Amino acid sequence: MAASKRTAYWYRKRGMLLLLHVGLIISAFLISAPVLFALIKSTQTTAQIFSYPPTFAIGPAAPENYAIAWKDYHLGRLMLNTFIIAGAVTVGKTLMSLLAALALVYFEFPFKNLLFVFVLITLMMPIPVRIVPLFDLVRSFGWGNTHWALVIPFLASATGVFLFRQHFMSIPASLVDAARVDGIGPMRFLWQILVPMSMNTIGAMAVIQFVYIWNQYLWPLIIIASNEKQMIQIGLKMLTGAGPEGMLNWGVAMAGTIITMLPPLIVFMLLQEQFMRGFALAEEK
């Protein structure tokens, strides 16, 4: 009696488990399907792309499609630009946020909270709410159509200061006492003790910033005039705009789209554990 009851429970649980797996597989498939479709079509010839009914097999045109996107549409050049800019902003933001958070957590000084709030309020100031004067200002510095315009205005980070401050406050205070007894100054304390203890937060910060800068659209569109200095997202528009005969080569367009999405995706995949843990730490309990 008891045994059969247990078996029934076991079967019901197994059934539920199976259902759960099926549900998750379907969800993952539906979320990924648009990109999978783009990936498959990026390997097909134009004839295959326009065939009816559509084929979902890998085609032979991948080398050609990717080569055209890379060379003829200069995605290689745009990618290099975007790498330099996203790398510079990510490193610069992380360093500046670390320094600011060090000041806010490990020093006592007048107007400390006020200055923190001053930084935090900038969260409410995305580019579009200041775009016209920012455009004027950056051009008055002579930075119009230069990479300075894409880096310097982005180096201050309320998100970064907030994340690192939050993380530093969760580190035991006794550490500072020990450091001071050993005669370690604040800068050595930061590099040798705090930074190694903050790798999750630094990883999360790197993902957030790199993805954000890589995926920017509006600001580079207006401030960069010459194609060889442009960022890669704006290059997408050339690929999906109609070609000379009003017909567009979708295989090349999708190859370009895949190239464009790859770097932030790789950064995200490599750092996703830190990203998730960095998130969990930032939650206020």
Next chain:
Amino acid sequence: MRSKFPSKWLPYLLLLPTLALCAIFLYYPVIQTFRLSTYRAILMGLHRKYVGFENYVRLFTSADYLHSFTITFIFAVGVVVLGLAISLAIALLANHKIRGARIYRLLLIWPYALSPAVAGSIWLFLLNPTAGVVNYFMKALFGISPDWLTDGRLALLAVTIAAMWKNLGYNIVFFLAGLQNLPGEILEAARVDGAGPWTTFWRVTFPLLSPTTFFLLIMNLIYAFFGGFGLIMVMTEGGPNKATNILIFNLYQDAFRFHKWGLAAAQSVILFIMVVALTLIQFRTTGRRVHYGGQ
């Protein structure tokens, strides 16, 4: 009281780069935006004339701008309601401790790294009447082939779905974090009391999760107001016939295609007021949580 390093000037020096850049590139342009919004300024600001609130009056009496407001509202509600419902359902599935849970989680959240422009480019292709796959299935299943990007209403639906899809990863990350932080004892107690999964969800899980849901509601609204630009640019350029001309796209056009700086600045101020209102509501209701937009 935690112990500190004793220095009077070093903390200011450490904060200086951040404070200076905030002042120059964030506060100053925002203040200038307010000032500029009271001028009629065209041609790179060479001709400017103080006009008080005229720009605002022009906006709120313009049928085009009010239309843009309505469009943005529909777009935002679609992105929020569809996006939150779907990602919560998926997060509930992914929150079980089963074999492969980490792999599933990764497969569900990876679109976080995609850009709105990439999402736009892919959906432009999916919805293409001849090469795309959506209409193939539409025809096979329902015998219809909708003109996704040439019919105004369908175009709005299309950009809403594309924008919503792109943000699923972000939402699932936060819902999963929220679900993992729920007090296990309460859920266990509900189960012991014989509450079924449906009752447990609506009576226990959903109310306990409301801070996360509310936080995501605000973040998705801000995303819909600002994040949609690249997507609209690639998919529709605000068309057909302004059917997807959301506020941010209208602002871009007035500023950088028609060079109506004053009018554009007034639109920036309106967007700023909306962000401030949303952020204050979020701060007051769910406590201090920063948004991970990369600012």
